[in-house]
Amino acid sequence: xxxxxxxxxxxxxxxDDLANxxxxxxxxxxxxxxxxxxxxxxxxxxxxxxLFYHSNCKEPGVVGIAxxxxxxxxxxxxxxxxxxxxxxxxxxDRPIWYRVDVALVRKLKRTIGLSELKLxxxxxxxxxxxxxxRLSVMPVxxxxxxxxxELE
DNA sequence: GCCAACGTTGGC
DNA sequence: GCCAACGTTGGC
Numbered sequence: 215x216x217x218x219x220x221x222x223x224x225x226x227x228x229x230d231d232l233a234n235x236x237x238x239x240x241x242x243x244x245x246x247x248x249x250x251x252x253x254x255x256x257x258x259x260x261x262x263x264x265l266f267y268h269s270n271c272k273e274p275g276v277v278g279i280a281x282x283x284x285x286x287x288x289x290x291x292x293x294x295x296x297x298x299x300x301x302x303x304x305x306x307d308r309p310i311w312y313r314v315d316v317a318l319v320r321k322l323k324r325t326i327g328l329s330e331l332k333l334x335x336x337x338x339x340x341x342x343x344x345x346x347x348r349l350s351v352m353p354v355x356x357x358x359x360x361x362x363x364e365l366e
Numbered sequence: 367g368c369c370a371a372c373g374t375t376g377g378c
Numbered sequence: 379g380c381c382a383a384c385g386t387t388g389g390c
Binding site for chain 2: 248348
């Protein structure tokens with residue numbers, strides 16, 4: 215089993231939005247970055263656990279735990295001309311972009327803030343805390359994953 | 367709102 | 379293939 219961190223802007227789709235979805239499940243679509251795409255398509259497997267992270271907001275940080283419930287499959291928002299994620303280069307025959315489905319495991323009791331995550335040498339290798347990181351999906355080591363959750 | 371960091375685009 | 383210009387991300 216692997217561990218991941220996925221960013222979302224709470225104004226667009228936050229942990230409470232996930233909690234209110236049917237089956238508390240949501241297709242994670244709209245990712246338009248090749249590095250992230252490769253992880254969605256090739257590496258994320260059913261059962262993998264995900265730290266749900268709020269970005270670009272008042273208190274950026276980890277707010278919940280989710281689980282992959284469907285492994286990578288084509289992101290058909292790319293095929294839809296009306297979607298803001300439309301990409302004419304991606305077709306059903308040759309999809310470029312992929313998504314996974316994630317389900318809520320639970321919300322954390324508190325937000326584990328980015329500023330807090332930056333304090334610990336144990337987390338120094340975490341892509342999230344490294345300068346200039348812009349990936350919306352990133353791997354988290356098992357030890358780092360457990361360390362972060364113990365901060366709760 | 368500012369701006370640094372990064373990815374993508376397109377002219378050459 | 380280079381690289382300047384541009385757009386986006388996301389913390390602060």
